[in-house]
Amino acid sequence: MSQILPIGGGKGGAGKSFVTAGLGALLAKQRKRVVLVDLDLGASNLHTMVGVKPPDNGLHRFMEKSVSDLELTAVPTLIPNLFLISSAQCSMEIANLYYQQKMRIIKALQTLPYDYVLLDLGAGTSFNTLDIFLTSHFGIMVFTPEPTSVENTIRFIRTVYLRKLKLLMKKHSFHSAVKDSVDQAHRGQLNTPDVIDRVLRYDPEKEALLRGTLARFQFSMILNQFRKINDAALGEKLQIVCNRHFYSDFEFLGNIGYDDRVHDSINLKKLFVHKYPYTETATDLKGITQQLVSVCRTKRQLQAANHEKLQ
Numbered sequence: 001m002s003q004i005l006p007i008g009g010g011k012g013g014a015g016k017s018f019v020t021a022g023l024g025a026l027l028a029k030q031r032k033r034v035v036l037v038d039l040d041l042g043a044s045n046l047h048t049m050v051g052v053k054p055p056d057n058g059l060h061r062f063m064e065k066s067v068s069d070l071e072l073t074a075v076p077t078l079i080p081n082l083f084l085i086s087s088a089q090c091s092m093e094i095a096n097l098y099y100q101q102k103m104r105i106i107k108a109l110q111t112l113p114y115d116y117v118l119l120d121l122g123a124g125t126s127f128n129t130l131d132i133f134l135t136s137h138f139g140i141m142v143f144t145p146e147p148t149s150v151e152n153t154i155r156f157i158r159t160v161y162l163r164k165l166k167l168l169m170k171k172h173s174f175h176s177a178v179k180d181s182v183d184q185a186h187r188g189q190l191n192t193p194d195v196i197d198r199v200l201r202y203d204p205e206k207e208a209l210l211r212g213t214l215a216r217f218q219f220s221m222i223l224n225q226f227r228k229i230n231d232a233a234l235g236e237k238l239q240i241v242c243n244r245h246f247y248s249d250f251e252f253l254g255n256i257g258y259d260d261r262v263h264d265s266i267n268l269k270k271l272f273v274h275k276y277p278y279t280e281t282a283t284d285l286k287g288i289t290q291q292l293v294s295v296c297r298t299k300r301q302l303q304a305a306n307h308e309k310l311q
């Protein structure tokens with residue numbers, strides 16, 4: 001089964017596309033079959049990060065229904081084993097997907113025949129972004145050391161949580177006070193842990209369902225554009241705060257150093273890890289790729305063990 005890895009985080013420009021391209025290339029170099037899917041709909045640029053021209057084939061063909069299999073819209077890149085599904089040729093309206101269109105994409109993503117399916121998401125917390133992020137129980141968030149980026153990351157996690165809770169409450173009947181608490185939390189009038197407290201008070205028999213659902217999520221965090229003047233422990237601190245306040249697993253994968261050559265590689269339309277493989281930033285990306293492979297393996301083993309226990 002493929003490992004779907006959505007890459008998001010609230011803030012624009014943090015480096016989601018740069019990290020997606022780098023991780024994808026490094027996984028492919030380990031002989032994994034990898035596809036990168038550009039889901040920054042309406043603002044796609046992942047093709048440039050991996051050094052290919054906007055391909056004629058891509059997501060637009062799946063959206064127009066001229067092909068029914070999303071796999072047929074993937075194009076090869078210069079790196080063996082690394083493929084791209086680009087949305088560069090999609091029409092402008094693609095940014096505002098209809099519900100049916102979104103569900104069709106989500107379903108198709110789950111059947112892509114690769115070892116890793118990396119989803120490059122846009123900034124912000126639109127329902128489309130959140131629902132695509134929730135395609136998998138494993139999500140990656142990219143942030144920078146700026147306080148605004150850290151704030152947006154926490155807001156992104158809260159919104160993902162509230163979206164998940166809302167979907168859960170649509171599927172199972174919850175007390176109206178619990179449902180109201182999700183809306184209040186959305187308006188910023190209540191903290192996310194308070195929603196759980198309401199469940200304990202009004203729907204105690206749903207506690208296991210709620211905790212079980214949230215505990216299945218594994219969030220990995222990457223701090224990009226790290227500079228020497230920044231706090232080297234910032235990522236670990238954020239990991240501790242998130243593990244304390246939310247009910248999922250948060251893992252900090254590491255820092256990626258700021259390097260002006262990232263800008264140069266994008267200007268040259270070349271994949272950074274290919275053009276500058278021996279820089280500190282490329283080494284950081286390699287270390288994070290190793291961490292990621294190991295976290296994915298552990299999570300899969302845990303899930304398999306839980307599955308066996310239930311049978």
Ligand SMILES: Nc1ncnc2c1ncn2[C@@H]1O[C@H](COP(=O)(O)OP(=O)(O)OP(=O)(O)O)[C@@H](O)[C@H]1O
Binds near residue numbers: 258
């Ligand atoms: N490690 C880095 N060192 C130096 N510059 C970087 C680094 N990572 C990203 N950048 C710069 O930040 C810019 C934004 O990166 P990128 O497009 O990957 O962000 P993004 O999060 O995908 O943005 P958006 O939300 O707009 O999709 C790049 O054009 C590049 O110039």
Ligand SMILES: [Mg+2]
Binds near residue numbers: 016121
């Ligand atoms: Mg991007």
